[in-house]
Amino acid sequence: MRLLASLAVLVALLGPGPWADAQDRARAKEVVVAFAAEPRSLLPNTIVDWTTNNQIEHIYDRLVDRDAKTYRPVPGLASGWKVVNDTTWEFALRQGVKFHNGEPFTAASVKATMDYIKDPANKTHYLPRWAQVKEVQVVNDSTVRFVTEKPWPGLIDRIAGSDFLPMPPKALKEHGVQALAARPVGTGPFKFVQWVRDERLVVERNPDYWQGAPDLSRVTFRFIPEFSARLAALLAGEIDIMKDVPPHAVELVDRSGKGKVRSTVSSRINYLALVNLKPGPMQDVRIRKAIHHAVNVDELIQQVLKGRATKMCGALSPINVDFSPGLECYKHDPARAQALLKEAGVDPARLQLTLDTPSGRYPLDKDISLAIASQLGRLGIKVNVVVNEWGTHLDKIKNRTTGDMFFLGWGPALDAQNTIEQLFMGKQTYSSYGGHRAIDEKIAQAVTIVDPKKRLEAWAELQRLVHGEAPWVFLWQQHDLYGVASWIDWSPRADEKVWMFEAKVTPR
């Protein structure tokens, strides 16, 4: 029954829909982008969710952006910044920028935005992420200061991204949060037009954008949860840009004449967590190492992902600004794995493990998990793979009710604090590993070191420590594969920002 229903959906997608023909769209410079989900809210600074922010950031600007090539912080609505003292950052604000409702962008907007985040009534996910900021001080109309409780050198990495999108203070005050949620007002390259629940979000060109008007006149985001359905829509010319083309379908898209696959090595990392936060065999570092030696990462990349991933040997990828090179990979070595298990007093033939995996959230996630189970099976270890719906998977991780292992992706992972502090301290939401005294202490120390060189050294030492503990099977950086219609000139970014301001229609 359900199969019939999804086939019907597929057929409906293949057939002519109410969407303008691709040629008409190209002429009118209108682009349709398909995401897997709709935004969970149109309020900025509220929901930590990649899909939500990607859509919101067409309407709202970042205070500090990242360079599309180097991923270092670069000016956004803030034209510059400096460190005043250990606990104070000063930001100079761009002048002459206006919100879509005509309100000018000033220091008051920055303060109002922080006040919004800090108000517990707004229940934003960003409240704990800004807990270290004591207050935002307005120096003058175009200067603000962020004052932190303790020295926080990582503030610039936190602010350079979706964590701080200035909101219009007057609209917020006069019409309230709910009105802003229904009709977002930002400074971004596109203005809000319409949001049809479960169907589409439409934005149109902001001709007065401070970086210059975008080339596209209109962008429509459509929500298509299954990537097979997105692929069908792309091949039918109904959508123009989609994320996560499956590796085995790359050739199909390239040969279709409708579009090409553009790929980038993503900052998003994939890993297999070996959970030590609950009783079980993963408490023993020897068993964790044995599992790591038993998994053949190269084989997974070559055979399952068709080479569409870049192997990692530690917790951070080379894209990460705090990356420390020189860690040795855990080699695929079944004999070593056997020896380690023997040392730990475990008979692989009697070892039963459970592996939790999402399905469809990351490229071929479920298939990777099944393949890992099968690789461990070669040693006689029996692995029970539990396939979870995405929300359930996250809940299980948060509630510590996963099996001995789980598969997860993490990103954009551009600095050490956002990865090492979030994932290797037992008290953190998404952590799978904890209870290591030295690691806990060193993290608490590293996040407050102001001197860049000393900070890098501290993170390098932590990377070595973490590596030695084998808290994960270190897997890879994803390659993000986007299907892009041939009449659009757009290149994907490693930080996963899908930003149509950077897209152009190529004349034919």
Place this chain on the structure above:
Amino acid sequence: MTALSRWRRHGLGILGLLLAALAVAAALGAPLLAPHDPVASDFAQGLKPPGTPGHPWGTDQLGRDLLSRVLYGARVALFIGLCTVLLTAVVGGLVGLVAGFFEGWTGAVLMRLADVQLSFPFILLALTINAIVGLGLRNIIVSLAAAGWVVYARVVRGEVLSVKQREYVQAAAALGLGRRRILFRHVLPNVAPSIIIVASLQFSQFIVAEAAISFLGFGVQPPTPAWGSMLSESRDFLYVAWWLAAFPGAALALTALGINLVGDWLRDILDPKFRV
């Protein structure tokens, strides 16, 4: 009897028997017939089309042999179908017998319970129960059975109500036989045909329901080959590997069709006037 009506009466039934026999043969003979271990993956052999040497029906994304997986899938499907049908027939049958024979508050309570349950769609109920009891082969049987016993109870109760008015039951009662003896020696054999017919029709419904639940990611968990989860996995590869959907889908459809035809046939043979 004309040739056409004889074909109607027996031909489709025989076709059904053949299809069902095929499924049973696949299930029983899977270890002998399957060319490979259904869960052994060989990543280098992924997504090979049908006709590849060694893999007559091709392979899936992890290089597992599709023919072997479909054959072993028959085991899972028939095992679940059979267990569920037995469980529901016994439970539902007993409830129906009791409710029909002992009218009054016992019967009323049991039947209102059944009415409440009937007001929920079968698949939704089975899914909900499955979400509560958890994943796994045993639990999917339990949840399907818990959602499916009502049909038997209703049908059997109706039959019992009519059978117990018959003269031979009244005679048995007049002779002073115990109620239990009357119920199991005189009533049960006369309602047995309805139980068998309902069971044969429910059998295919349970197989399809199991596939639906596995398709949705509940039920039978990987790597155990089940048709429903194979179909679900095949969606991601529909554009490059049609065979991943075609073979398990055909196996599911033909098995369900076969068992349904047998059920219809049984109904006609056992009681031409009987209508479920």
